[in-house]
Amino acid sequence: MDKKLLGIDLGGTTIKFGILTTEGEIQQKWSVETNILDDGAHIVPDIIESINHHLALYNMDKDQFLGIGMGTPGTVDLEAGTVVGAYNLNWKTTQNIKEEIERGTGISFAVDNDANVAALGERWKGAGNNSDEVVFVTLGTGVGGGIISNGQLLHGQGAAGEIGHINVHPGGYLCTCGGHGCLETYTSATGVVHIARDQAEEFAGDSELKRSLDNGADITSKDVFDLAKQNDSLALRVVDEVCYYLGFACANIAALTNPEYIVIGGGVSAAGDFLLTRVIKNFEEFAFPTVRDSTHLKLAELGNDAGLIGAASLALKFK
Amino acid sequence: MDKKLLGIDLGGTTIKFGILTTEGEIQQKWSVETNILDDGAHIVPDIIESINHHLALYNMDKDQFLGIGMGTPGTVDLEAGTVVGAYNLNWKTTQNIKEEIERGTGISFAVDNDANVAALGERWKGAGNNSDEVVFVTLGTGVGGGIISNGQLLHGQGAAGEIGHINVHPGGYLCTCGGHGCLETYTSATGVVHIARDQAEEFAGDSELKRSLDNGADITSKDVFDLAKQNDSLALRVVDEVCYYLGFACANIAALTNPEYIVIGGGVSAAGDFLLTRVIKNFEEFAFPTVRDSTHLKLAELGNDAGLIGAASLALKFK
Numbered sequence: 001m002d003k004k005l006l007g008i009d010l011g012g013t014t015i016k017f018g019i020l021t022t023e024g025e026i027q028q029k030w031s032v033e034t035n036i037l038d039d040g041a042h043i044v045p046d047i048i049e050s051i052n053h054h055l056a057l058y059n060m061d062k063d064q065f066l067g068i069g070m071g072t073p074g075t076v077d078l079e080a081g082t083v084v085g086a087y088n089l090n091w092k093t094t095q096n097i098k099e100e101i102e103r104g105t106g107i108s109f110a111v112d113n114d115a116n117v118a119a120l121g122e123r124w125k126g127a128g129n130n131s132d133e134v135v136f137v138t139l140g141t142g143v144g145g146g147i148i149s150n151g152q153l154l155h156g157q158g159a160a161g162e163i164g165h166i167n168v169h170p171g172g173y174l175c176t177c178g179g180h181g182c183l184e185t186y187t188s189a190t191g192v193v194h195i196a197r198d199q200a201e202e203f204a205g206d207s208e209l210k211r212s213l214d215n216g217a218d219i220t221s222k223d224v225f226d227l228a229k230q231n232d233s234l235a236l237r238v239v240d241e242v243c244y245y246l247g248f249a250c251a252n253i254a255a256l257t258n259p260e261y262i263v264i265g266g267g268v269s270a271a272g273d274f275l276l277t278r279v280i281k282n283f284e285e286f287a288f289p290t291v292r293d294s295t296h297l298k299l300a301e302l303g304n305d306a307g308l309i310g311a312a313s314l315a316l317k318f319k
Numbered sequence: 320m321d322k323k324l325l326g327i328d329l330g331g332t333t334i335k336f337g338i339l340t341t342e343g344e345i346q347q348k349w350s351v352e353t354n355i356l357d358d359g360a361h362i363v364p365d366i367i368e369s370i371n372h373h374l375a376l377y378n379m380d381k382d383q384f385l386g387i388g389m390g391t392p393g394t395v396d397l398e399a400g401t402v403v404g405a406y407n408l409n410w411k412t413t414q415n416i417k418e419e420i421e422r423g424t425g426i427s428f429a430v431d432n433d434a435n436v437a438a439l440g441e442r443w444k445g446a447g448n449n450s451d452e453v454v455f456v457t458l459g460t461g462v463g464g465g466i467i468s469n470g471q472l473l474h475g476q477g478a479a480g481e482i483g484h485i486n487v488h489p490g491g492y493l494c495t496c497g498g499h500g501c502l503e504t505y506t507s508a509t510g511v512v513h514i515a516r517d518q519a520e521e522f523a524g525d526s527e528l529k530r531s532l533d534n535g536a537d538i539t540s541k542d543v544f545d546l547a548k549q550n551d552s553l554a555l556r557v558v559d560e561v562c563y564y565l566g567f568a569c570a571n572i573a574a575l576t577n578p579e580y581i582v583i584g585g586g587v588s589a590a591g592d593f594l595l596t597r598v599i600k601n602f603e604e605f606a607f608p609t610v611r612d613s614t615h616l617k618l619a620e621l622g623n624d625a626g627l628i629g630a631a632s633l634a635l636k637f638k
Binding site for chain 2: 075149159160165248251290294
């Protein structure tokens with residue numbers, strides 16, 4: 001019988017689990033809340049207990065699994081299987097997660113960071129079409145991503161794929177990293193709202209978005225895109241600025257790695273083709289001709305499952 | 320006895336050859352002029368003849384070689400071993416170089432583009448310290464480069480490593496690629512002179528560089544750096560602008576691939592530490608903190624031999 005993969009998507013609010021075939025089909029899925037109390041000391045024990053409980057529930061044995069793969073926030077040491085600096089989990093010190101989870105479950109364990117495993121997921125079963133050359137950009141609260149080339153994730157010295165920190169506007173918005181003008185400050189969900197507030201101050205035309213902002217409403221990135229789709233003149237300008245920076249960044253990513261696909265996911269990408277067509281327009285403006293013709297921009301297809309599927313795929317290395 | 324490598328660095332004016340050990344030591348070196356007449360039809364026959372002639376001269380046999388590796392201008396199909404669009408060789412149509420050279424010499428043959436093999440050379444025997452994570456940036460007539468990650472060159476869909484066409488200034492100088500603001504237009508040898516001419520027009524202070532330009536002198540990138548080293552006020556400003564763009568580009572390269580080393584070579588890099596320290600200052604200004612601490616900028620060490628050594632290293636795959 002074919003062995004299974006166990007995928008874990010560890011986030012700040014929930015831990016998602018999945019049992020997958022080696023073809024990447026999800027067969028079982030469950031989740032538990034993330035308990036970040038006591039410096040996140042409950043997280044790994046909770047993971048182990050949840051796995052063992054569900055294997056018993058499904059009448060499954062550890063020998064039926066090729067391995068466990070997990071995506072986590074923070075800085076990952078792939079070899080050691082440790083994580084450090086995952087602040088939304090309260091993991092400030094180095095966590096020996098590989099050792100503990102292998103001991104607690106008896107199953108081989110591999111780990112990578114969450115943006116990287118989401119890239120692996122979209123590449124394997126999503127918009128990446130299983131190509132060896134895929135870049136994934138996720139536009140959420142922050143902007144992250146993963147770069148796959150020669151069929152492998154790039155890690156560099158551990159921090160490759162920091163797509164959110166490509167500088168797209170020297171001297172621009174202040175970023176949490178201390179820089180000014182990082183992609184994240186313009187194209188994350190909060191970045192979109194930041195641009196909207198800034199543009200609203202200087203905008204004199206008729207706009208529902210402007211009225212909402214002037215009335216002190218708490219707008220979201222989704223509100224901006226929804227209004228833009230209804231032809232709100234300020235919202236359209238905001239979207240233009242967002243798509244300009246994203247297209248510019250994609251062109252520079254493509255000049256360096258010339259992937260077959262740049263896959264755009266995360267909450268902001270829910271704006272769909274309305275976003276994509278505008279990003280492509282800017283990408284084409286900035287991209288080197290050979291690259292423009294060979295790198296294609298696409299929307300992500302897996303939504304929230306990208307992390308789980310990509311995490312599970314890490315366990316394929318135990319084949 | 321250990322087998323040898325044969326490296327070829329094919330350029331628009333000369334073809335350089337070298338016989339190397341599998342450790343990368345050059346044992347013999349020679350060159351011939353590149354005959355680009357008749358659509359470059361003489362180039363491959365000349366290469367074959369020169370190899371066979373020199374092997375006879377050195378009393379060597381084809382069986383003593385692991386293989387031949389070559390760096391070439393143009394767009395390379397690695398699998399097929401073909402080259403197209405190498406305009407400085409007059410190769411406009413597809414050239415079956417692998418097939419012809421293997422038939423003509425009886426030795427296995429591998430090829431990649433010239434910037435990529437120079438990156439391999441600097442990584443193997445130069446400033447790259449044989450790291451698995453090295454980016455090479457060459458500042459010559461144009462700006463090119465190669466990216467090595469996970470120990471392998473990135474090719475993407477064939478045009479990865481187009482470092483000269485990272486956009487560093489939207490709406491900036493017009494590039495040969497049709498874009499505006501490519502790195503190449505500011506940091507190539509011609510880019511440096513372009514900046515000098517532009518800045519001279521608006522410069523009112525005392526400067527030998529300004530006097531030379533106003534007198535219609537034909538200045539070079541080297542002249543600009545030499546004057547800057549003598550504290551010429553305009554030349555210093557030009558160098559600042561060059562180093563700003565190069566530091567900015569290096570920071571964005573490092574955000575994506577986080578290499579251990581970014582190695583800067585090519586003619587403009589002859590300015591040495593005077594250039595490097597200023598590029599590092601700008602790099603540190605723009606780089607993401609984790610990346611700033613783990614990616615190191617260095618000057619290339621192999622000079623003109625980088626291409627030959629890197630080309631030879633392609634033949635290591637026949638081991």
